[in-house]
Amino acid sequence: MKDLLKNRILLYTLIPVLAALWPIWLSTISIPATGDYWTYNKKQYIDSQKLFNQILGLDPDRLELAENGKKTQQFSYAQAVEHAAKSCGISPANYTLSSGVPMKVGGQDVQSADVTLKKLDIGRFAKFLDTIQLRWPNLQCSQLKLTKIKGEKNSWKCNLKFKYYW
Numbered sequence: 225m226k227d228l229l230k231n232r233i234l235l236y237t238l239i240p241v242l243a244a245l246w247p248i249w250l251s252t253i254s255i256p257a258t259g260d261y262w263t264y265n266k267k268q269y270i271d272s273q274k275l276f277n278q279i280l281g282l283d284p285d286r287l288e289l290a291e292n293g294k295k296t297q298q299f300s301y302a303q304a305v306e307h308a309a310k311s312c313g314i315s316p317a318n319y320t321l322s323s324g325v326p327m328k329v330g331g332q333d334v335q336s337a338d339v340t341l342k343k344l345d346i347g348r349f350a351k352f353l354d355t356i357q358l359r360w361p362n363l364q365c366s367q368l369k370l371t372k373i374k375g376e377k378n379s380w381k382c383n384l385k386f387k388y389y390w
Contacts, residue, residue: 283359299360299388301337308356318342333390336366341382343373349382362389 301323309319323337341349349370357363367385 299335299362299390301335301339301386301388304356304360304363305337305339308352308359311355312348312352314341314344314348314352318344335388337386337388339382339384339386341380341384343376343379344382345378346370346380349380353384360388363387364389 301321305319305321306316309316318341320340320342321337324335326333326335328334341352344352353365353368357365364387365384366387367383369383371381371383373379373381
């Protein structure tokens with residue numbers, strides 16, 4: 225290897241060849257690939273804008289929540305569970321809610337609640353959990369228990385324990 229580096233004729237020919245190949249590589253490979261990448265990203269941006277508008281059409285309150293920052297409406301388990309259940313098509317007769325008293329834990333206010341969902345399919349349960357946690361990011365599901373109802377196909381009883389931090 226040292227002999228190759230000491231060979232001046234090789235260096236005098238290799239460096240100009242590499243210098244000549246670099247613009248060729250730029251014009252044939254690198255710049256067209258960048259153009260394709262730009263076109264792909266522009267299409268992704270337009271598609272995501274359509275999706276954002278669709279989400280805002282389904283839940284326009286999200287924009288207000290984001291704009292207000294910490295000035296959001298007061299959290300209430302009753303309202304949160306009712307909103308999520310209604311959007312998932314769960315009737316009020318098929319869920320029960322029992323919320324605890326707000327407490328301070330480690331300098332942070334925490335309120336817990338138990339929610340029981342009766343006679344619903346797995347898809348509806350997953351949509352309920354996703355909806356309530358998307359709407360309230362400080363709400364965490366600390367415990368989850370699914371019990372299959374015997375004799376019925378895809379019918380479950382779901383016990384959830386939530387904690388809300390603020």
